[in-house]
Amino acid sequence: MGIITPVLEDFVERVLDRALSEKAQAVLFLLDTPGGLEESMRNIVRRILQSSVPVVVYVHPQGARAASAGSFIVLAAHRAFMSPNTTIGAAHPVTIEGEKVGEKIVNDMASFARSLAESRNRNPEIAEKMVRESLSLTEQEAYTQQVVDGVFASVEEVLEALHMGGVPVFWVEMSGKEKFLQLLVNPNLAYIFLVLGILGLIFELSNPGAVVPGVFGSILLLLSLYAFSLLPTNWSGIVLLLLGFLFLALDLFVTPGIGVLTAGGIVSLLLGSLMVFSPQEGIRIPLGLIFAVTGSVTAFFVFALFMALRAHKQRVTTGVASIIGKTGIAREDLVPEGFIVVDGELWWARAKTPVRKGERVVILGKEGAMLLVEKKEG
Numbered sequence: 001m002g003i004i005t006p007v008l009e010d011f012v013e014r015v016l017d018r019a020l021s022e023k024a025q026a027v028l029f030l031l032d033t034p035g036g037l038e039e040s041m042r043n044i045v046r047r048i049l050q051s052s053v054p055v056v057v058y059v060h061p062q063g064a065r066a067a068s069a070g071s072f073i074v075l076a077a078h079r080a081f082m083s084p085n086t087t088i089g090a091a092h093p094v095t096i097e098g099e100k101v102g103e104k105i106v107n108d109m110a111s112f113a114r115s116l117a118e119s120r121n122r123n124p125e126i127a128e129k130m131v132r133e134s135l136s137l138t139e140q141e142a143y144t145q146q147v148v149d150g151v152f153a154s155v156e157e158v159l160e161a162l163h164m165g166g167v168p169v170f171w172v173e174m175s176g177k178e179k180f181l182q183l184l185v186n187p188n189l190a191y192i193f194l195v196l197g198i199l200g201l202i203f204e205l206s207n208p209g210a211v212v213p214g215v216f217g218s219i220l221l222l223l224s225l226y227a228f229s230l231l232p233t234n235w236s237g238i239v240l241l242l243l244g245f246l247f248l249a250l251d252l253f254v255t256p257g258i259g260v261l262t263a264g265g266i267v268s269l270l271l272g273s274l275m276v277f278s279p280q281e282g283i284r285i286p287l288g289l290i291f292a293v294t295g296s297v298t299a300f301f302v303f304a305l306f307m308a309l310r311a312h313k314q315r316v317t318t319g320v321a322s323i324i325g326k327t328g329i330a331r332e333d334l335v336p337e338g339f340i341v342v343d344g345e346l347w348w349a350r351a352k353t354p355v356r357k358g359e360r361v362v363i364l365g366k367e368g369a370m371l372l373v374e375k376k377e378g
Contacts, residue, residue, distance in 0.1 A: 002032070002033055002182060002185075003033060003034065003035070003036045003182075003185055003186075003187075003231065004033055004035060004036025004037055004040050004041050004044070004069045004070065004073075005036055005037060005040055005182065005185050005230045005231075006037070006040050006230060007178055007181045007182045007185065007230075008036070008040065008044070008182065009040045009043050009044055010178065011174050011178050011182075012029070012044050012047060012048075013047055015027060015029075015172050016047055016048075016051050016053065016055070018172065019051075019053045020051075020052065020053055024053055024170075025053075025054070025164065025167060026053065026054040026055070026056055026078075026162065026164065027051075027053055027054070027055050027056065028056045028057075028058060028155070028158065028159075029055065029056070029057050029058070029073075029077075030058055030060045030061075030155075031057050031058065031059050031060070031064070031066050031070055031073060031074065032059065032060065032061070032064035032065065032066075033065070033066060033067065033068075033069070033070035033073075034065065034067050034068065034070075035067050035068025035069045035070060035232070036068070036069045036070075036231075036232070037069070037230065037231075037232065038069060038109075040069075041069035041070075041072055041073065042072075044073055044076075045072055045073060045076040045116070048073070048076045048077060048078075049076055049119075054078040054079065055076075055077050055078050055079075056077060056078065056079045056080070056081070056158070056162065057073060057074050057077035057079075057080050057081075058080075058081045058082070058083070058152075058155065058158050059074065059080075059081070059082040059083060059086045059088060059139070059148075060082075060083045060086070060155070061083055062083045062084050062085045062086065062153075063085055063086065064083060064086045065086060065087045065088070066082075066086070066087070066088040066089075067087070067088070067089065067090050067091075067136070068090055068091050069091070070088070071088050071089050071090075071091045071113070071127075071130055072091065072112070072113060072116060074088055074147070074148065075113060075116035075117050075120065075122060075127055075147075076116050076120070077120070078120070079149050079162065080120075080122075080147075080148040080149055081148055081149055081150050081151065081152055081158050081161070082139035082142060082143070082148050082150075082151050082152075083139065083151070083152065083153060084139060084151060084153055085138075085139070086138075086139045087136055087137065087138055087139070088130075088136070088137050088139075088142050088147065088148070089130040089134070089135050089136035089137050090130070090134045090135070090136045091109070091113065091130040091131045091134070106131065106132060109131045110128045110131040110132050111128075113127040113128055113130060113131050114127055114128045117147075121146075122146055122147055122148075123145050123146040123147055126145045126146075126147055127147065139151045149161075184223055184226060184227045185227045185230050185231055186227070187227075187231060187277055187284070187285055188285060188286070188289055189227070190223075190224045190227035190228055190231065191224075191273070191276060191285050191289070191293070192289075192293065193220040193221070193223050193224035193227070194220075194221065194224035194225075194228075194238075194241065195241075195293055195297065196217070196220050197217045197218070197219075197220035197221030197222075197223075197224055198217070198221065198241075198242070198245050199213075199217065199245075199297070199300070200213040200214060200216055200217020200218070200220065200221075201213075201214060201217040201218065201221065202245065202249055203217070204217060206252075231277065232277065233276065233277060234275050234276055234277060236275060237271075237272045237273070237274070237275030237276030237277070238272065238276060239272070240268050240269075240271050240272030240275060241268070241269060241272035241273065241276065242272075243265075243268045243272070244264075244265045244266070244267075244268030244269035244270075244272055245265070245269070246265075247261045247262070247264045247265030247268060248261070248262060248265035248266075248269075248297075248301045251265065251301075251305065252301060252304055252305055262301065262302075262305065265301070266294070266298050269294050269297060269298075270290070270294050273285060273290040273293065273294060274290065323342050323343065323363050323371075324363055324364070324365060324366075325362065325363060326342055326343065326362075326363050327342075327360050327361070327362055327363075327376060328340040328341055328342035328347070328349070328360070328361050328362075328363060328371075328373065329341050329358065329359070329360055329361070330349075330351075330355050330356065330357050330358060330359050330360075330361060331346070331357065332357050333354070333355065333356055333357050334349060334350070334351035334354065334355040334361070334373070335351075335354050336350050336351045336352075336353075336354065337349065337350045337351075337370070338351075338355075340361055340371070340373065342363065342371075347371050348369065348370050348371070349361070349363075349370060349371040349372070349373045350367070350370055350371070350372055350373070351373050351374060351375065352364075352372075352373075352374045352375075353374065353375055355373070355375045359375060359376075360375075360376040361373040361374060361375055361376055362374055362375075362376045
């Protein structure tokens with residue numbers, strides 16, 4: 001099990017239905033989760049409590065955790081075990097925005113944890129502390145405090161402890177669709193998809209008709225929003241991310257130059273990345289990934305700003321402005337108008353005084369589509 005989502009909820013229900021239809025002696029779930037959605041957790045717990053087939057939850061492999069919503073699933077299991085170097089707990093509830101909830105909700109979740117522990121002959125006081133005090137336990141502490149039934153290094157040892165060493169074991173994995181949907185709710189992937197999606201749309205808007213960046217950007221953006229809708233997301237972080245891109249785009253398209261908008265955009269991107277997921281739920285983006293993404297986006301926009309400024313300066317030194325003060329040759333008599341040649345280009349010009357064909361002229365300025373010239377003396 002990974003992050004507790006509706007996808008995982010459907011998988012658990014499918015496995016338990018199959019176990020019932022095939023008259024399995026027990027179902028063993030391997031659990032490693034930072035937490036997830038409360039509603040999905042409650043539905044999984046309800047399904048385990050109603051299951052006529054014994055459900056065993058094993059926090060595995062080494063280094064795994066049953067944090068937040070995962071601790072309730074452990075408490076609800078008929079039998080529960082942990083691998084060495086694993087943890088359980090930190091189940092204090094938070095809102096979908098990552099804020100702490102009121103006392104009423106805390107009391108409800110604490111009572112729920114206590115009830116589950118009592119129904120499975122586990123330590124209700126410790127279960128309640130995991131909610132009220134965000135208590136987290138190592139595998140040995142959980143075993144000593146009667147939260148789990150044992151600590152074992154492998155699935156084989158768990159089966160031996162259940163006296164099922166010789167029983168045939170059938171492994172059930174997620175379907176391709178379930179794996180894909182569960183992959184989408186990976187916080188790191190959702191974050192990257194959001195950034196790439198927005199960059200794709202910005203590139204499309206700056207280069208109308210490119211099509212490919214706009215299409216793939218839209219797809220990635222929608223996939224990221226699907227993931228964020230299932231994860232314990234702090235939407236203030238999402239708004240800050242969008243605001244950061246808006247500031248950078250304004251500095252690029254409206255007032256090219258590295259200024260206050262660019263600085264504000266970078267700060268907004270960094271803060272939004274840090275805030276996008278609730279750390280209380282155990283879901284966070286690694287700092288290395290945040291700095292890498294923010295740095296890459298910053299480098300991209302700084303480079304784009306540099307190119308925009310360069311193009312802006314080049315526009316001033318090309319076209320008509322670039323030939324002011326230059327010398328041309330009259331292709332015909334200017335009395336006062338006629339054609340002249342400047343740098344190999346043919347221009348219609350008006351002279352201040354008559355100019356004969358073949359004489360040299362100096363460009364003074366422009367009036368509409370016509371150059372203003374005068375005869376060059378000497």
